Amino acid sequence: MRFSHLHELGALCAEESTTIGRLMIKEQVQETNTPEEEIFRQMSDYYEVMKEAVHRGQTQDTVSRSGLTGGDGKRLAEYLRAGETCSGDASALAMAYALSVSEVNASMGRIVATPTAGSCGVIPGVFISAQERFGWDDEHMVRGLFAAGAIGYVIANNSFISGAEGGCQAEIGSAIGMAAGAMVELRGGTPEQAIHAVGLALKNTLGLICDPVAGLVEIPCIVRNGLGAVTALAAADMALAGVRSAIPSDEVIDVMLEVGSAMPSKHRETAKGGLAQTPTGKRLTESLTRNIPAKKDKS
Secondary structure: OOOOOOHHHHHHHHHHHOOHHHHHHHHHHHOOOOOOOOHHHHHHHHHHHHHHHHHHHHHOOOOOOOOOOOOOEEEEEEEEHHOOOOOHHHHHHHHHHHHHHHHHOOOOOOOOOOOHHHHOOHHHHHHHHHHHHHOOOHHHHHHHHHHHHHHHHHHHOOOOHHHHHHOOHHHHHHHHHHHHHHHHHHHHOOOOHHHHHHHHHHOOOOOOEEOOOOOOOOOOOOHHHHHHHHOOOOOEEEEEEEEOOEEEEEEEEHHHHHHHHHHHHHEOOOOOHHHOOOOHHHHHHHHHHOOOOOOOOOO
């Protein structure tokens, strides 16, 4: 890739008078020596999986194998249809779809890791609800996914995307930043505005720990996907309105690395701290452990 930081990505877009998504397609063609049509088709297939996951989460049973979670995406959508929401219909729908995709993941359904399975609901929640609202075609959405991918590429190569390495700021935070920047581009914003959206989004998740109850990607992961979708929409709106990240987005990514490196191991996906070690978290873990049959001796 010709860029490793967001400011370099923005400079290339300005120099070539192009969008982040179109530049990323060009970079992948050169990087992989694969025809553009094939690269675009592959990303289109990923978007179909995202849409299928939203549909499944909204229409089918998504109770997880553990029995701890499931059905909240449908509940939120029903609440939305019943009347006026507190956060607004656009936010509520993005939340509902994000919850649904994350619940599909927990129930062993097919999802796209964006950038991880633990944060798989944010981008589909934002993208698919926005597509329905604005009437965009799939080609437009797929170009948006390339923009999200470019942002994720920078984050992954300068910080973390794994909760085990950098806490939930690395998973949910990265997904929010990717969705926010891509949403700006989908709405016709400039690459500069998209990059500011990334910084605005990431600043709001710095220090977020990874504390899954029983070590499962369910509590609080699923709810964080829903709320993350709303944060992405808010960051996109700020950037489109002209709000700038006072701390450059590349520096915010550097801070994510600093904070994640300093985070205690009990707050990095080990289930040894945070919500996983509350009285209720422990009780849920113990109840699941009691229901797991002992492994037979193979000797």
